[in-house]
Amino acid sequence: MKKSGGDVDEFLAAVTSPKRRRDAATMVSLMRDVTGREPELWGTIVGFGSCHYHYPTGTEGDAPISAFAPRRQATTVYLLDAGAHGERLARLGPHEIGAGCLYVKDLEAIDAEVLREIVAEDYRRVIDGDTGSATLTVTG
Known part of the structure; x- marks a missing residue:
């Protein structure tokens, strides 16, 4: 995967669903706060x-x-591993999970503090190198 260098604000403004645009703004704020980093586009991923x-x-x-x-x-x-957040996921509210993905249809319907805990724990694991079988090196 590579950074695309696109404009995050333009990308998010083009999201057609008002709910997805609203949720995207919430996620940018939450992830910026948790990581202390600015958003960058990786194709269609922020x-x-x-x-x-x-x-x-x-x-x-x-x-x-x-x-x-x-x-x-x-x-x-x-x-990294959605299933590793079992207790938190039980408290999150309506969602679905895949191996490495958490799917939320409406951020207003979930517990935002629990989502923050999940994102923060996952971020900490990457920074600390606690990633299971993969070796990760932070590059930016």
């Missing part, structure tokens, strides 16, 4: 910070440390 990952299999690349995307069906929050 990322905060960057790292290089390397798996024992030889797979490697670059990715944002924390990220989200305003998708048509839900806001997607990218995580």
